[in-house]
Amino acid sequence: MRGVGIAMKKYRIGLIGLGGMSHSHIRWMAEEGRFAIIAVSDVNEAALTEKGEQLGISPDKRYGDFVQLINDPDVDAVVSVTPNNVHADIVRACLQAGKPYLAEKPFTRIFEEAAELLELYEQHPVNGMVGYSxxxxxxxxxxxxxxxxxxxxxxxxxxxxxxxxxxxxxxxxxxxxxxxxxxxxxxxxxxxxxxxxxxxxxxxxxxxxxxxxxxxxxxxxxxxxxxxxxxxxxxxxxxxxxxxxxxxxxxxxxxxxxxxxxxxxxxxxxxxxxxxxxxxxxxxxxxxxxxxxxxxxxxxxxxxxxxxxVTQYGDFLSLLDGTASESLxxxxxxxxxxxxxxxxxxxxxxxxxxxx
Known part of the structure; x- marks a missing residue:
């Protein structure tokens, strides 16, 4: 059984990608009750402003560059909901920053990107989850x-x-x-x-x-x-x-x-x-x-x-708590x-x- 301290801990999330699928991820996080979205990132400035206002994110935590979000010391973990062409770059930045993440599938756009990530992961292993929901x-x-x-x-x-x-x-x-x-x-x-x-x-x-x-x-x-x-x-x-x-x-x-x-x-x-x-x-x-x-x-x-x-975000919590299930x-x-x-x-x- 998890300790009281772990069970009550809220994780500060940086959300990358504010398109249609982000709405579901925001809802799922809210249902778990232990996630607080404190930073957002998107290349679309209008979406960044609109979603930032809706979530009550301060302007200095709205990033056009996802690398800046990942490197934000206030962000405990990253949730990425983006098109395939940036999947590898986001996972790479998380590995380099030592930042836990939940990234969308497919893992990368092409296999060569996955092979490069494996080499980095073997040098800098970081807890991560891929969205095979x-x-x-x-x-x-x-x-x-x-x-x-x-x-x-x-x-x-x-x-x-x-x-x-x-x-x-x-x-x-x-x-x-x-x-x-x-x-x-x-x-x-x-x-x-x-x-x-x-x-x-x-x-x-x-x-x-x-x-x-x-x-x-x-x-x-x-x-x-x-x-x-x-x-x-x-x-x-x-x-x-x-x-x-x-x-x-x-x-x-x-x-x-x-x-x-x-x-x-x-x-x-x-x-x-x-x-x-x-x-x-x-x-x-x-x-x-x-x-x-x-x-x-x-x-x-x-x-x-x-x-x-078992919910996807319940399992993500187990990863962040250090009690990840074997099926994650x-x-x-x-x-x-x-x-x-x-x-x-x-x-x-x-x-x-x-x-x-």
Whole structure:
């Protein structure tokens, strides 16, 4: 049990990135009750002023340069909610400053950035967390518990998919930063696929080999500023198959063009003693199919136990308190994830199986 001093400590947070996703992070921090945002940073001066006023941040704690925020001695820890092209720079600055952080996924834009960070991390290890938020979906946490306890017997195979529909043709989605390769590195793969990769590692351990297919389904989109069509150089769709460290074989599929799939991230696990389904569509329950008697299958919908209800920011608190859980996604989880993203890209481009 945590000591009273630790339990009551409030951490002074520097928030980098004040776009749409920052609203959720601000709410999540407020719900925990032990975070105080005391500094903010953004390249957009209007957003910096508006959010600074809303949060009651003094003007001298509103930074156009995130490095100045990270180096602010009043900031205990950093929360970064930015586009992919600055992920590596922010983590690098946190490592150099010795400042704990929670950074968004994907870990970096390209693998070369991750490799450079690893070299620095090995010299200057700093507590950090990467935002693989679906580790905190109760159904997925319970699935992991059942797999680890052997309740499904030997797991032979699994299927993971993450589907959204905001990029589909009927939505007439224009060209935005998520389609800009210079900013994102990849499209669906880094955005949604990074969560699938992390879920596989969370459930089954490390990847051993994989093959892949990446496609750009919609080749151009209109630039809202000019009306001109812009060529899309990142993937709209990715699929890959892999073998994991325990010889489990898995199929992965992700698309932002799946009409009717608002935010459909799910896993099906097939073991000798049964099948298990877990999904964001029903985050508080799992479906368990198993043999109840010879030639008689039972299908049960099971409520997730309370112990599986852990929040991302609750886990971030455990990291800051020095009591981090073994399931917390840290620096090496981010690095390994980017390593697999790179393997998927190479497998698709070279049309061959990549051994990890």
């Amino acid at each position: 679906y580790r905190y979906t109760p159904a997925f946490r319970y699935a992991r518990e059942l797999v680890r306890e052997g309740k499904l017997g030997k797991v032979r195979s699994f299927a993971i998919q993450y589907l959204q529909d905001w990029g589909a043709v009927p939505n007439q989605t224009p060209y935005i930063w998520r389609f800009n390769k210079d900013i994102t590195g990849t499209g669906t793969l880094g955005d949604l696929g990074s969560h699938m990769i992390d879920m596989a590692r969370f459930l089954f351990g490390e990847f051993k080999e994989l093959s892949a297919l990446m496609r750009t389904l919609i080749p151009e989109r209109p630039d809202p500023a000019t009306g001109q069509m812009v060529k899309i150089e990142v993937d709209d769709f990715v699929s890959f198959q892999a073998r994991m460290s325990g010889d489990e074989v898995g199929i992965f599929q992700s698309s932002r063009n799946a009409i009717g799939s608002g935010n459909q991230h799910e896993v099906s696990i097939y073991g000798d003693a049964g099948t298990l389904h877990a999904s964001t569509l029903n985050p508080d329950q799992i479906v368990w199919i198993r043999e109840e008697a010879p030639d008689q299958l039972a299908r049960a919908v099971i409520n997730v136990p309370e112990r599986c209800r 996604p840290g620096f090496m989880d981010g690095y390994r994830n980017q390593e697999i993203i790179d393997a998927v890209i190479r497998a698709s481009e070279e049309k061959r199986t990549i051994v990890i």
